[in-house]
Amino acid sequence: MNRLTPLQKKIFTSLITVFVALSFTFALMRLMPGDIVDEWARELQVQQGLTYQEAYKIATTRLNYDPSVPLPLQYARYIGGLLKGNLGMSLNYRIPVSTIILKALPWTLFVASLALLVSFTVGVFLGMLAAWKRKGFLDPCVTFYASLTQAIPNFLFALILLVVFAVRLRWFPLRGAYDIDVVPGFNLAFFLSAFHHAVLPVVAFTFQTLGGWALSMRASAMSVLGEDFVMVARAKGLKERRIAVQYVGRNAITPLITSLAIAIGGMLGGAIFIETIFGYPGVGFFFGTAIATRDFTLIQGLFLITTLAIIIANFAADIVYSKLDKRVKLE
Amino acid sequence: MPERRNIFVLLISVLLCFAAGAAALFLSSCAGKKDSGKVIFRGAGSWEIPPAFHGNPWAPGGVGSASWYVHEPLFMFLPGNRQFLPRLGLSMKESKNHKKLTVKLREGVKWHDGHPFTSKDVVTTFIIGYLHHWAVWQLLEGIETPDEHTVVFRWKKPCPHLFKTRALIEKIHSPSHIYGKWAAPIRPLMKKEAEYLKFRKRMGYSAETRKEGAAFEIEKEKKAVREKLYSFKPVELTGTGPFKLVTVTASDMRFEKFAEGWAAGKIAIDEVQMARWPSNEIIWAFLIAGEIDAAHPATPKEVAEQIIKLNPRMKMVTPSDLAEFGLVFNLGREPMSDLEFRRAVATAIDRDLVRKISYYYGTPVTAYSLGIIKSQRSDWLSPETLQKWEKYEFNPQKAEEILLAAGYKRNAKGFWLTPEGKKINLEISTLGNSDFVLGADSISSQLVKFGMDCHVRIVMGQLYGTKLTSGDFDMVTQFLGDVRRYGDPATVFENILGKGGYISTACRFPEEVKGPDGKTIKVHKLAKELREYLPEPRRREIIRTLSWVVNKYLPILPVYEKNMLVFITEGKRVSGWPDESHPMWSAVSTGMEGVYISFMTEGLLKGKP
Numbered sequence: 039m040n041r042l043t044p045l046q047k048k049i050f051t052s053l054i055t056v057f058v059a060l061s062f063t064f065a066l067m068r069l070m071p072g073d074i075v076d077e078w079a080r081e082l083q084v085q086q087g088l089t090y091q092e093a094y095k096i097a098t099t100r101l102n103y104d105p106s107v108p109l110p111l112q113y114a115r116y117i118g119g120l121l122k123g124n125l126g127m128s129l130n131y132r133i134p135v136s137t138i139i140l141k142a143l144p145w146t147l148f149v150a151s152l153a154l155l156v157s158f159t160v161g162v163f164l165g166m167l168a169a170w171k172r173k174g175f176l177d178p179c180v181t182f183y184a185s186l187t188q189a190i191p192n193f194l195f196a197l198i199l200l201v202v203f204a205v206r207l208r209w210f211p212l213r214g215a216y217d218i219d220v221v222p223g224f225n226l227a228f229f230l231s232a233f234h235h236a237v238l239p240v241v242a243f244t245f246q247t248l249g250g251w252a253l254s255m256r257a258s259a260m261s262v263l264g265e266d267f268v269m270v271a272r273a274k275g276l277k278e279r280r281i282a283v284q285y286v287g288r289n290a291i292t293p294l295i296t297s298l299a300i301a302i303g304g305m306l307g308g309a310i311f312i313e314t315i316f317g318y319p320g321v322g323f324f325f326g327t328a329i330a331t332r333d334f335t336l337i338q339g340l341f342l343i344t345t346l347a348i349i350i351a352n353f354a355a356d357i358v359y360s361k362l363d364k365r366v367k368l369e
Numbered sequence: 370m371p372e373r374r375n376i377f378v379l380l381i382s383v384l385l386c387f388a389a390g391a392a393a394l395f396l397s398s399c400a401g402k403k404d405s406g407k408v409i410f411r412g413a414g415s416w417e418i419p420p421a422f423h424g425n426p427w428a429p430g431g432v433g434s435a436s437w438y439v440h441e442p443l444f445m446f447l448p449g450n451r452q453f454l455p456r457l458g459l460s461m462k463e464s465k466n467h468k469k470l471t472v473k474l475r476e477g478v479k480w481h482d483g484h485p486f487t488s489k490d491v492v493t494t495f496i497i498g499y500l501h502h503w504a505v506w507q508l509l510e511g512i513e514t515p516d517e518h519t520v521v522f523r524w525k526k527p528c529p530h531l532f533k534t535r536a537l538i539e540k541i542h543s544p545s546h547i548y549g550k551w552a553a554p555i556r557p558l559m560k561k562e563a564e565y566l567k568f569r570k571r572m573g574y575s576a577e578t579r580k581e582g583a584a585f586e587i588e589k590e591k592k593a594v595r596e597k598l599y600s601f602k603p604v605e606l607t608g609t610g611p612f613k614l615v616t617v618t619a620s621d622m623r624f625e626k627f628a629e630g631w632a633a634g635k636i637a638i639d640e641v642q643m644a645r646w647p648s649n650e651i652i653w654a655f656l657i658a659g660e661i662d663a664a665h666p667a668t669p670k671e672v673a674e675q676i677i678k679l680n681p682r683m684k685m686v687t688p689s690d691l692a693e694f695g696l697v698f699n700l701g702r703e704p705m706s707d708l709e710f711r712r713a714v715a716t717a718i719d720r721d722l723v724r725k726i727s728y729y730y731g732t733p734v735t736a737y738s739l740g741i742i743k744s745q746r747s748d749w750l751s752p753e754t755l756q757k758w759e760k761y762e763f764n765p766q767k768a769e770e771i772l773l774a775a776g777y778k779r780n781a782k783g784f785w786l787t788p789e790g791k792k793i794n795l796e797i798s799t800l801g802n803s804d805f806v807l808g809a810d811s812i813s814s815q816l817v818k819f820g821m822d823c824h825v826r827i828v829m830g831q832l833y834g835t836k837l838t839s840g841d842f843d844m845v846t847q848f849l850g851d852v853r854r855y856g857d858p859a860t861v862f863e864n865i866l867g868k869g870g871y872i873s874t875a876c877r878f879p880e881e882v883k884g885p886d887g888k889t890i891k892v893h894k895l896a897k898e899l900r901e902y903l904p905e906p907r908r909r910e911i912i913r914t915l916s917w918v919v920n921k922y923l924p925i926l927p928v929y930e931k932n933m934l935v936f937i938t939e940g941k942r943v944s945g946w947p948d949e950s951h952p953m954w955s956a957v958s959t960g961m962e963g964v965y966i967s968f969m970t971e972g973l974l975k976g977k978p
Contacts (some may be wrong), residue, residue: 070831074831075833076834076838078828080833080837081872083833083871090869090870090871090874091869092502092507093414096501096502099500099502099595100429100501101429102429123660124852130421130429130430131429131430132422132428132429132430132599133421133423133602134432137731140423141419155600179782185370197650197651197654200654201654204654204658205654205657208658212644212654212658212660213618213620213644213645213647213651214618214620214621215618215619215620216618217815218618218620218621218642219614281875313388314647315620315643315648315651316734317620317644317647317651318619318620319618319619330830330831332831
């Protein structure tokens with residue numbers, strides 16, 4: 039290991055993390071109590087008035103899963119498939135997991151990246167202002183907002199948005215990613231409809247994360263405000279705005295880069311409740327369905343994508359951080 | 370000043386995002402939906418969203434609620450009064466020995482792609498159904514097609530109502546010109562399997578040897594055909610139904626009227642739009658917004674009243690869902706194993722109060738525990754018979770007396786102890802549905818008030834079956850007396866008392882019990898016999914006996930008969946909803962969309978006046 043460069047070490051540990059994460063996910067799925075075929079059979083039995091034996095037979099034909107295959111063999115097949123770039127076939131839908139992810143990911147990226155952009159920029163700006171004028175009105179407001187939004191579950195806020203802006207005021211559509219009347223493709227009507235439908239999910243995403251960014255920036259800026267170089271800048275008589283932006287803001291935002299990277303990675307996992315409430319066909323929607331139906335391969339595939347995204351984003355953050363702050367070196 | 374510029378750029382980006390949203394809002398509102406003059410019906414349903422959606426009704430993923438608008442059965446069944454209404458079938462005739470059922474098909478019916486509908490399509494659907502273990506094939510020997518518009522079902526033995534209904538209400542969704550190529554390789558497999566089964570019977574093989582040798586090979590070949598069939602995922606969904614599927618997205622479906630449909634002349638609805646059903650709470654929002662014309666979410670009284678208040682065009686109908694909500698007792702665990710204790714619990718619960726809290730619009734079930742739902746009780750049990758049976762009406766005083774007589778006593782704090790002096794501690798396991806949780810909580814509170822330590826445990830849907838099978842519970846909430854699909858008590862008693870039944874397994878009901886005259890009643894055997902064709906008097910006798918067993922030995926306690934709460938909007942987009950007395954409403958338990966379709970094909974639902 040000593041001969042490896044820091045970059046190579048980082049890549050190596052990232053790969054180990056991915057391997058551990060996917061093995062853990064695989065085991066966790068199988069350790070969940072309950073028998074997937076049995077569950078389907080019981081549901082069919084009740085729905086269709088069948089005997090248990092009749093229902094079990096039907097359930098086994100529908101599911102792309104054979105519980106009698108030994109776990110080590112299932113694991114070996116899973117890893118073998120991954121090495122070939124194959125995420126497997128969904129147990130319930132019997133279509134490649136990669137097809138589902140490729141269809142769902144753009145919607146999640148669209149909404150989540152918009153939300154992240156808004157919440158990060160506004161949050162950082164508010165946090166900076168709160169720290170700069172910490173005896174003013176804004177500081178307690180930001181803290182109160184952050185505490186409040188952390189306490190309200192995002193699905194509840196999404197429901198409130200839906201009732202107020204879609205049901206009562208009718209400003210925004212109730213559901214979906216675009217209007218059924220438009221033809222998906224490279225046309226203005228589709229883009230406008232997609233933006234229109236994205237507003238409420240974006241606001242719901244933004245609402246809860248904004249406070250967190252503001253508080254982080256506030257804390258970071260407060261610590262920078264006590265640094266000697268800020269005092270020197272003041273002593274030099276530099277303009278307040280220049281000190282706030284160039285001296286405090288620039289240094290205070292650097293520690294947030296890692297959090298931002300993790301958030302970028304995490305957003306690929308979507309938001310189950312928000313996407314379900316708004317009928318938004320993103321990754322979170324499929325995550326929710328896959329968990330409800332115990333679609334092991336789909337859950338594994340979605341977990342893997344999220345894990346990879348977070349690890350890559352973290353990796354990128356480390357590199358960017360070391361470039362931004364010369365005191366930090368990649369080890 | 371590069372820093373200031375950076376912040377400025379960031380702010381501009383944010384503003385641009387908002388501006389884009391606002392522009393989108395403005396333009397899409399301007400582009401708005403102009404009144405096309407079409408009569409549109411809007412409902413709600415569920416389906417697998419793209420890319421999981423496809424037009425093959427056999428393959429996983431599949432068509433979901435779209436099937437109701439696109440596919441049709443031979444007959445529609447009204448389980449409330451056990452009536453068959455013609456759809457693709459026009460008439461049916463059973464042979465005297467009940468081993469042959471002849472169905473005359475409607476002539477001139479077309480598939481959505483223009484091909485004529487014939488008896489071959491019925492056979493193709495049933496043959497592929499064989500590959501999917503359709504239960505009807507347990508009794509079905511074969512299907513014949515004497516001509517293009519006649520289908521003959523031949524049964525291995527006299528066919529009971531249950532199997533006849535199964536055959537008649539299956540949707541005919543596999544046209545032979547598309548699915549025939551998959552049905553073709555199944556026929557020789559059916560023959561092979563029939564020969565093997567005869568051989569096995571001759572040799573006296575047990576069911577355990579089924580996966581050996583020839584049987585294993587047959588299963589392998591069947592699986593190979595299935596896998597090929599599953600890989601067929603057409604974009605188009607073909608049916609004979611009154612509507613053609615035009616568009617599917619993650620949130621909406623759109624159907625247009627099939628102009629060449631057999632009922633097209635009567636149907637006044639030009640287009641059906643369906644919103645995806647994410648949860649009851651969202652459906653309430655859709656109803657308040659007037660976004661949909663009909664839906665049936667389980668709704669507490671206060672919410673229902675609020676919906677009606679906020680949407681004045683809305684009204685409610687409450688037909689029976691042909692099932693009862695209630696408790697299943699675990700007879701394999703103390704103190705529930707003690708019949709006297711179960712009697713006391715049944716008498717200590719104010720079932721009508723539970724109904725009011727859990728599902729206000731249910732029908733109270735306050736006296737007996739029969740297995741048969743309240744609305745169908747008079748079909749099978751006379752008042753004279755019932756008068757002789759024990760009632761479990763709310764009476765805490767009586768419950769106390771039962772317990773004291775059985776040796777139970779209260780401790781100093783007023784909590785009940787077993788005859789061995791152990792404090793009674795009960796658990797009610799329930800699914801997380803709001804009505805189930807409220808019901809379980811109300812029962813638990815009442816038992817605590819009565820002096821029994823009791824708490825509620827919410828179990829995830831995926832684990833509920835395992836919980837029931839494991840026997841790790843005292844009481845569970847469950848739908849009981851379920852005759853939703855076939856309107857036949859045979860399925861009810863199979864479930865509660867039959868060998869391997871969902872509830873009998875959970876409650877550990879014994880195979881035999883003592884009857885009123887002291888003679889042994891073989892409950893497993895009787896429940897099985899009820900699934901066979903029986904002369905009516907014998908059938909009634911078994912139903913009476915098994916009802917008596919359930920009422921006497923109390924494996925279950927029904928609390929209320931569930932009524933569907935159907936919200937319908939009159940006059941916004943459609944009008945003409947019939948009132949609650951219309952017999953078609955009794956089919957809600959077989960699928961709400963089927964009822965809407967029937968109102969359309971009967972010409973009842975029209976555009977706004």
